[in-house]
Amino acid sequence: MSIIMDGLSLGAIYALIALGYTMVYGIAKMLNFAHGDIIMVGAYAILTILTVTGNPLLGILVSIVVCTVSGVVIEKFAYKPLRGASPLAVLITAIGVSFFLQSIAQLLFGAKSRPISLPYLGHVTIFGAEISVNTIITLIVGAIIMAMLTLFVKYTRTGRAMQAVSEDRGAAILMGVNVNGIIMITFAIGSALAAFASLFYLMQIPSTSPTLGSMPGIKAFTAAVIGGIGSIPGAMLGGMLLGLVEKICLSIPAISQYTTAIEFSLLILILLVKPIGILGKKRREKV
Amino acid sequence: MALLEVKDLEVCYGVIRAIKGISFEVNKGEIVTLIGANGAGKTTTMQSIMGLIPIKSGFVSYNGIDITKMPGHKIVNLGMTQVLEGRRVFQELTVYDNLLMGAYAVKNKHQIKEDIEKVYERFPILQQRKSQIAGTLSGGEQQMLAIGRAVMIHPELLMLDEPSMGLSPILVDQIFDIIKQLNEEGTTILLVEQNAKKALKVADRAYVLETGNIALSGKASDLLENDDIKKAYLGG
Numbered sequence: 001m002s003i004i005m006d007g008l009s010l011g012a013i014y015a016l017i018a019l020g021y022t023m024v025y026g027i028a029k030m031l032n033f034a035h036g037d038i039i040m041v042g043a044y045a046i047l048t049i050l051t052v053t054g055n056p057l058l059g060i061l062v063s064i065v066v067c068t069v070s071g072v073v074i075e076k077f078a079y080k081p082l083r084g085a086s087p088l089a090v091l092i093t094a095i096g097v098s099f100f101l102q103s104i105a106q107l108l109f110g111a112k113s114r115p116i117s118l119p120y121l122g123h124v125t126i127f128g129a130e131i132s133v134n135t136i137i138t139l140i141v142g143a144i145i146m147a148m149l150t151l152f153v154k155y156t157r158t159g160r161a162m163q164a165v166s167e168d169r170g171a172a173i174l175m176g177v178n179v180n181g182i183i184m185i186t187f188a189i190g191s192a193l194a195a196f197a198s199l200f201y202l203m204q205i206p207s208t209s210p211t212l213g214s215m216p217g218i219k220a221f222t223a224a225v226i227g228g229i230g231s232i233p234g235a236m237l238g239g240m241l242l243g244l245v246e247k248i249c250l251s252i253p254a255i256s257q258y259t260t261a262i263e264f265s266l267l268i269l270i271l272l273v274k275p276i277g278i279l280g281k282k283r284r285e286k287v
Numbered sequence: 288m289a290l291l292e293v294k295d296l297e298v299c300y301g302v303i304r305a306i307k308g309i310s311f312e313v314n315k316g317e318i319v320t321l322i323g324a325n326g327a328g329k330t331t332t333m334q335s336i337m338g339l340i341p342i343k344s345g346f347v348s349y350n351g352i353d354i355t356k357m358p359g360h361k362i363v364n365l366g367m368t369q370v371l372e373g374r375r376v377f378q379e380l381t382v383y384d385n386l387l388m389g390a391y392a393v394k395n396k397h398q399i400k401e402d403i404e405k406v407y408e409r410f411p412i413l414q415q416r417k418s419q420i421a422g423t424l425s426g427g428e429q430q431m432l433a434i435g436r437a438v439m440i441h442p443e444l445l446m447l448d449e450p451s452m453g454l455s456p457i458l459v460d461q462i463f464d465i466i467k468q469l470n471e472e473g474t475t476i477l478l479v480e481q482n483a484k485k486a487l488k489v490a491d492r493a494y495v496l497e498t499g500n501i502a503l504s505g506k507a508s509d510l511l512e513n514d515d516i517k518k519a520y521l522g523g
Contacts, residue, residue: 157391164377164388170339171375173359174368176392176440281379 001129003251004244009135010204011243012142016197017220018227018235019149020190026166026230027186030090034074034097036217038191041101042067042198043208044109047116056118064195070101071191072184080180105210113209116202134203145196146236149189153232158185166230219246222267228280237278242266288351290315290444290475291336291367296345298328298335305331307499308345313444318466318476320486320507322520323496329479330372332496333448337369338362349444364392369446372479374433378422382413385421385432389439399439406435409465427458434465438474445469446477451485463489483520487511495520 017039024032045066049059078097082090121133153159164172165182173179201216202208219242227238242263249259270278289312298306306328313319321329334340336347338359347355354362377385386406390399407414410431416424421432430450437445447466451459463485470476480486487493490507495516503510510516 157387160380160384160388161391163380167377167379168375170334171371171377172388173339174337174363174371175388175436176360176363176368177388178358178360 001127002131003247005126005129005131005135005139007244007247008240009138009142009200009243010247011240012138012146013197013200013204013216013239014220014223014243015146015236015239016142016193016200017216018224018239019146019193019232021221021224022227022229022232022235023162023186023190025224026232027162028075028079028183030079030087031094031221032079032187032190033091033094033217033221034078034101035190035194036213036215036220037098037101038067038071038194038213039198039201039216040105040208040210040213041070042195043116043202043212044105045195046118046199046202047109047114047208050116050118060195060199063198064192067191067195067198068188071187071194075184075187080183083180102210109210111210113207113212115207118203118206134200138200138203141196142200145193149193150232158182162186219263222264225277226267226270228277231277231279231281234277234279289313290350291477292346292348293332293336294346294348296332296335296347297343298331298340299343304343305499306335309494309496309499309501311494311501311504313475313477315443315475316470316473317492318470318478318490320478320480320490320493321496322480322483322486322493324520325481326498327496328499329496330448333369333446333477333479334371337367337446360392363440366440366442367444367446368437368440368442370433370437370448370450372448372452374426374429376421376424376429376432376436378420380421381418382421382424382432383417385436386413386439389436392440402439402441406438409468410435426453427455427461430454430458430462431465434462434469438469442474444475444477446479448479449481450478451480451482459485483516484511484522487516 017035020035021032024030042063045063046059049062050056074097078093079090082093123130123132153162161172161177161182164175165177165179169179220239223238223242224235226241227234245263245266246259249262250256255262291313293312294310295308296306297304297308309332321332323329331340335342338357342355349362349365349367352365377388380388386403390402393399412428413432413435416428421429424432450462454462459482466476466478467489478486478490487507487510493504493507493510494501495503503516
């Protein structure tokens with residue numbers, strides 16, 4: 001029971017990050033490999049505010065703002081000038097941005113990892129299993145955010161425009177959609193989600209370093225591909241699946257050492273069976 | 288003054304000059320057709336006017352406003368739009384959501400509701416299918432949705448790229464009737480067609496495009512009688 005809860009809450013973290021990858025891929029048609037590092041940016045934002053003011057709530061708020069602004073600024077200065085350039089150039093730029101963010105963090109905060117003391121919220125016992133309140137918060141807030149995102153994409157004017165741009169940019173332009181604006185909003189939403197992921201991640205592992213975002217970033221990217229990159233429900237499903245697999249593997253002593261290998265093997269396996277991911281949709285190239 | 292004026296338009300794909308400096312105009316209230324064989328540059332011309340393909344040189348103006356370098360979504364807000372080749376409805380959205388997307392630039396909710404009703408009146412089949420995913424519609428229904436979606440912004444100039452492509456003869460007639468109807472209601476039309484005969488019958492004026500150049504132009508009724516045109520495009 002507690003393993004499943006832990007798995008789902010880790011899954012919620014991966015899902016929140018994976019959503020950023022998948023939405024940006026769906027709408028801007030690029031892989032934003034700097035997305036994982038936004039988590040690190042969020043973590044340092046929380047750390048700074050905590051050290052200065054000691055107020056965790058303020059830290060969370062500032063972290064959301066900082067992440068959202070960095071996402072938008074990165075898009076504007078690094079990716080927007082490359083609109084229409086070859087996908088490889090954009091990919092390399094994204095990797096460059098990733099290094100850039102890590103180096104900035106190293107300059108400002110040093111290369112060593114630093115502990116973050118978030119308030120400890122205790123445990124509760126559900127059906128005889130001890131489950132930390134952090135896990136429950138992660139699960140509930142994660143679920144609420146994902147539900148809100150789904151509703152936003154489905155039922156708002158901007159959400160519909162996001163779907164339209166993702167499916168057919170040219171046709172969307174002819175409806176009067178400003179594609180650059182929609183891409184900017186997508187980066188803002190994706191980065192705000194990463195800020196939440198960052199908070200939940202710190203609630204599990206309370207320390208931060210300049211490379212903090214790399215591993216969860218790669219795992220979440222894996223989750224997005226497993227679920228079908230470009231698909232929002234796919235990212236949620238992929239994230240949950242990967243979180244569960246990770247926690248289950250870690251709980252079995254015989255295979256716990258191979259957890260990461262098993263996770264990436266899962267990716268290979270799923271891609272062998274279904275190359276577009278579990279919920280991925282085949283895009284028509286031309287009518 | 289012409290509603291749409293294209294002057295010395297040149298469009299290149301890499302080093303290939305697809306459009307080699309063509310000029311034409313569309314006047315208010317007209318139906319103008321652009322006909323020509325595959326690869327003549329019809330779609331390229333249409334899409335470059337709307338800002339979807341960059342223009343190498345030349346000049347395009349709408350209602351006297353220079354739109355040569357204007358981004359597509361801004362051109363739409365001036366009151367012209369295009370039904371793209373291959374219909375390009377949003378396959379994963381419902382019919383209703385497609386129509387809502389068509390009204391993206393319209394702010395007045397009441398107006399949108401009224402306009403959707405009007406589209407349903409014009410195309411009753413769309414009302415029956417309103418909560419269906421557009422990808423599940425037949426080709427003819429998708430074409431109706433594409434046209435319905437485009438008229439949601441009340442365009443003064445509507446450009447249609449191959450609206451009859453891949454449709455059965457009955458549906459082709461229906462689509463041409465709709466084009467005539469829209470024109471009678473005051474919409475100026477620029478029509479690209481491979482079905483040259485049908486296009487010339489419905490149009491006021493026509494331009495014949497051949498490998499990036501305008502080979503011929505004139506009144507549609509005259510071109511319909513032109514021997515060269517008959518041989519090349521109307522099946523003898």
